[in-house]
Amino acid sequence: MPHIDFTLPHWAYWLGLIIFPVAGMILARRARPRQAGYSAALAYLVLVTGGILGLHRFYLKSLLGLIYIPIFLCVLWGNAQEREARSVLSDATNLVKVAERTLERERPRLATAEADIDQLRAEVAAAEPDSFAKKSAERRLKRAEDAIVTGRDRITTAEAELVGAAPIAEAAGKDRAFWANVARYAFYTILALMAVDAVLIPGLVRRADALAAREVPEESLIDAETAEKAAQIDPDARKADHEWAENWIDRLSLFAGEFVSYWAVIAVFVYYFEVISRYVFNSPTNWAHESMYLMFGMQYLIAGSYAMLTESHVRVDIFYAPLSRPKKAWVNLLTSVFFFIFAGTLLVTSYIFAMDAVAVPSGNSVVSDWARGQIGFGEMLGGLSLRDWTDPAIRWGEISFNEWEVPLWPMKWMMFVGGVLLVLQGVSKISKDIRAIARGA
Known part of the structure; x- marks a missing residue:
């Protein structure tokens, strides 16, 4: 699957919090048509934002949008299996790397210890009984023998882990590639369907408008008598904001x-x-x-x-x-x-x-210095520039x-x-x- 490496810019975040509500308030105050219909612009917006789920089809009263759902579930299932295979692959790869490093480290140590063991035994045999030299030689011999036993155990364990982890890593790598392809091709199928629907949307809008014109308008769920009783109980219950x-x-x-x-x-x-x-x-x-x-x-x-x-x-x-x-x-x-x-x-x-x-003070000290009272307001304004607000390298x-x-x-x-x-x-x-x-x- 392709990756999305988008990070929302700070200026876009704060600007969006201002522009989006203003646009929403303007749209909410537009004169509404007497007969509500379906909008091609809104259908394209739904296609862009929720097309991978077939929401544009559902908006236009087309049950063919159900085709998108199993394909989208294939994308989710493929990604889930790919993540699981990636985790198994990571664990197996780490075992292989640890085992290989252990073998690289212990094999030379074991070879050196085995090469020196005969000389250490000869030193012990040649030393005078009960002397300090003999005890020292015996300690060196004991350490060498222990090192040989420990080294052999570590090498045996590492070889066993290497033999067991390598096939697991290979199988996990194949599984990861397979499920990544499943998710990728399912996603490409959705993109192809969306491209076809992008061409068909004008016709789908006309069809949905025709179906809506033949539908009988639903009666209000709240009649006038019920609304009047509710107003008597709580006069502010249905009070408009203005x-x-x-x-x-x-x-x-x-x-x-x-x-x-x-x-x-x-x-x-x-x-x-x-x-x-x-x-x-x-x-x-x-x-x-x-x-x-x-x-x-x-x-x-x-x-x-x-x-x-x-x-x-x-x-x-x-x-x-x-x-x-x-x-x-x-x-x-x-x-x-x-x-x-x-x-x-x-x-x-x-x-x-x-x-x-x-x-x-996290970058631009002009505003920070003013807030701490170190410079005046006029001096702060004179030191500001457009770069202080737009350059991502400058923070204050x-x-x-x-x-x-x-x-x-x-x-x-x-x-x-x-x-x-x-x-x-x-x-x-x-x-x-x-x-x-x-x-x-």
Whole structure:
């Protein structure tokens, strides 16, 4: 199987976290056609991303996509057997190498010891009885005899291991080559089918649209009466996001929540790429997992204000839910003290973490020196250039410890941004509660 040696550039990661949500928000606001149909562009996107599983066929309501699944399973099975054979081959090869090195080392030692044994015996026989020279000669003779016995044992063991491991290594090498070819040719078969489908997609789209036009539209699973009862139980249950916004802070929180929600879609693509790279191409990445848990950490922090605005946080409503709006406002005001203690602590500590992350000198000392207070802000700006941001050989600020070495300071600054949004939303909520108390409703 071919290998994928792709490593996501740092600039592409951070730029993708900005461009992808913007594109998603633009597409979500497009005017939708009255009659939904199938898109050739989307079909090609599915072909590129999930074509090896035949997902483009399933999207276009074609059961011929089932042909892809057994072939793809052949790829997975071939790769699994190839990895197992590779492990057996590696173990057997190591045994062969160790045995060969043992034979190379012990055979000359044994030959030397056997050549010297007669001379040592003669020295023992010639030495005066009970003398120091005789005892010394006997000790040398004993060491030589022990060395001969040990050497012969080691040589016998090494020869046995060599005889046993060599056929295993040869068989494992053949198995590895066979299963690698099985996976390779199965993969090439999938690529051939995908190439054919790439030509057939326009016709498949027209066929799927024709089938959809003949289908009877399904009735809504929730009728008007059920929806009205649900609204009476919880007026906010079916409340649209835009209905929560009453001021610019609320709109900012809604924008932040919608923006980072599209990051979850990025995770689908990245983890899909990781699984395919690992199990199809035997090329696990060193960046997928780290990039995603950093992204989800930032998403959690930035979406906090959105969750607070839409009352999505978990709380105990046994006593709170039955209260009237003014009483709820009083409860909110009293408990807001604890909220601002938490939010203020988050804001201050995240700012300290962010500045400390920038202050780490890991290459370009201009920004790091400014963060440590050694130079002024203007001097720092004057020393910056485009190369400081684009040259991969230049790093500044805290970076991760694995091979990807992604800068961590942007993520820590997002902690501070999340704290700012949370504090602002808390101020907005207090103002609403005060108005509710003043109006009595």
